[in-house]
Amino acid sequence: MKRILLINPSGTEQSGYSNPPLGLLYLGGTLLKGGFEVRVIDGCVAGDGALEKSLAEFRPHIAGITCLTPARKRALDVARRAKGFDKNILTVLGGVHPTIMYDQILGTYDFVDVAVLGEGERAFLEIAQGLPLSGITGIAYRGKDGIVKTPPRVYEKDLDNIPFPAWHLLDLKKYPARGLGIVNGIDLAREPRVSVVFSRGCTGHCDFCSTWRIWRGWRHRSPTNMADEIEILYRDFGMRHFCFADDSLTVDKNSILGLCREIVSRKLRIAFHATTRTDLVDEELLRAMKEAGCYNIAFGIETSSPELLKRIGKNNTISASERAISLCHKIGIRSTALIIAGGVGETWETINETAAFLRRIRPDEVGSVGGLWVLPGTRLYKDCVAKGLIDDDFWLGDDPYLLYTVEHSPEALYKMRDRVSNYDTLFSRVAARVRRILKWNV
Ligand code: SF4
Structure with missing residues (x-):
């Protein structure tokens, strides 16, 4: 064999x-x-x-x-x-x-x-x-x-036809915990976290991302098929802490409502993290996700400037981001705002606007690496090649990615990152964190 x-x-x-x-x-x-x-x-x-x-x-x-x-x-x-x-x-x-x-x-x-x-x-x-x-x-x-x-492969139309991951080939208990607080009785700081995926691809077409090109659109599993896998991980492997690795989990609201119903009706007491777009959530959906164990959602907000959103090909609105974070606060799901600090067209004025926006909406966390990574397979990469800023030989070298430094130096990019990460005074951020920890430990 x-x-x-x-x-x-x-x-x-x-x-x-x-x-x-x-x-x-x-x-x-x-x-x-x-x-x-x-x-x-x-x-x-x-x-x-x-x-x-x-x-x-x-x-x-x-x-x-x-x-x-x-x-x-x-x-x-x-x-x-x-x-x-x-x-x-x-x-x-x-x-x-x-x-x-x-x-x-x-x-x-x-x-x-x-x-x-x-x-x-x-x-x-x-x-x-x-x-x-x-x-x-x-x-x-x-x-x-x-x-x-060879010619491109026609992707599997029905993701339910793909066999489940062979979870037994690894010792899942060896994976590190990740998180803080207790959700559904699960101590996030102690429970190993495993990724699962409900869908492949994304409906967005952002310039700096190749997901939509590689996966050619968005496909999803049935709620029952996804819940079957979670149930196996829960009952056979003792897993309680999950991360949906989807780029955009909530593209199809009804499917996620169905999945949440499955998790609740099967009495799977889990905690999970998800990533999605701010224009793909509403109150009904977030309430159902919370009931099923969702404790954190990372949203790719990127910037508070509508002009910059347009320039990076992110077809979303600031009001959608404001609404999504506010709903998370109301319902009790933590929110992480993923921000690009120093992308195409960024200025100190737009960075300060984004910091002010974050002070207003107060996400629980801000995720920002500082600068924009230029990766192959993206429209941004093509633009950079056309401008003579990079060529394919770059990938023969050791640098993990090209940092977009056309408009700002790396030092300025890190300062921009710090500005959005520290969008409020230290005292306000510490106070908010304490309030959050008290809120989560229920
Ligand atoms: S929304 Fe996210 S996953 Fe989708 S194309 Fe944009 S960056 Fe990529």
């Missing part, structure tokens, strides 16, 4: 946290159903040395590696080591970076054999089944006469 090792490279934690690698677990579910022997290593938990140990013990025929743009060098290092261990191992990269930069990867790194482009479950299964690569849609590989990209 063919053995397949799926690897999330070490050092890919975000802000010191890591969730179980959901994409690999989805591949695992499909491959196990296809009759293959599968192991998953998450380098973030198992450590870097786990790779050689697994290669020696498991002796895989195929190594499947997650490759995101900022951590691409880690993924390439894993592929190089797998190939170095045994040149017969077929190395397959999947994820956002190879989906867009497959040509450069296959043309530069001879230890990478195949790139899976976009949705990977069925393409990877066909690779494992040994189908001729030329007949597998949605991949790229090195052929006799150069790099071959």
Whole structure:
């Protein structure tokens, strides 16, 4: 039986946290159903040395590696080591970076054999089944006469047809807790948090984001199918703390209302975090989400300037953001405002306006990295290439991403970030935090 090792490279934690690698677990579910022997290593938990140990013990025929743009060098290092261990191992990269930069990867790194482009479950299964690569849609590989990209794969129309992630391939209790406070009797600071996903893609078309291009729109699972998976995680794995990894969870209000009803009627006492757009929530929906265990929603607000929203292609309004945060306060769901400080067209005037806006709406948290990341596959990247600010060779280097510094220096961008993060006096922010903690510990 063919053995397949799926690897999330070490050092890919975000802000010191890591969730179980959901994409690999989805591949695992499909491959196990296809009759293959599968192991998953998450380098973030198992450590870097786990790779050689697994290669020696498991002796895989195929190594499947997650490759995101900022951590691409880690993924390439894993592929190089797998190939170095045994040149017969077929190395397959999947994820956002190879989906867009497959040509450069296959043309530069001879230890990478195949790139899976976009949705990977069925393409990877066909690779494992040994189908001729030329007949597998949605991949790229090195052929006799150069790099071959096969026709785009038609994505699975009904996400319920995709097998559940193979959760049992990892020890979920090893994942770190994340959060503060007690929700539904669950101590967020102690309970490991796992990601699940209800939908793929987004209905937005923001200039700095490639999600909508990679997923070609938005698809979702049925509420029952999603609740079935949560119930398995709850009853069989003891999971209580969840993060919906969707880019935009609430695109279809009725489906989320249905999901919340399922969670409540099955008596799944959970706490969950979600991300969505401010124009995709209303009071009825937020009340249902709160009842089902939602304690925090991150909203991509980006800026309080309508002009800048237009310039970054974010089709949303400031009043929608104001309303969403105010509803969260009313209903008792924490809100995180995700802000781009120093994006296209930003000035100190617009930054000060955004800080004043935040003082008015008072989200529970502000998330801002300072500056705008320029990533391949986005309209912003194309613009920057056209202006001669970057070219594809950038991705051969070690920098995780290009910081958009056309209008401001990195130092100014970090000051802008600090201005929005510290949008109020220290005393007001500390007082608000204490009030929140008291409110959450109920
Ligand atoms: S709303 Fe968010 S996920 Fe959707 S395109 Fe914009 S940035 Fe990307």
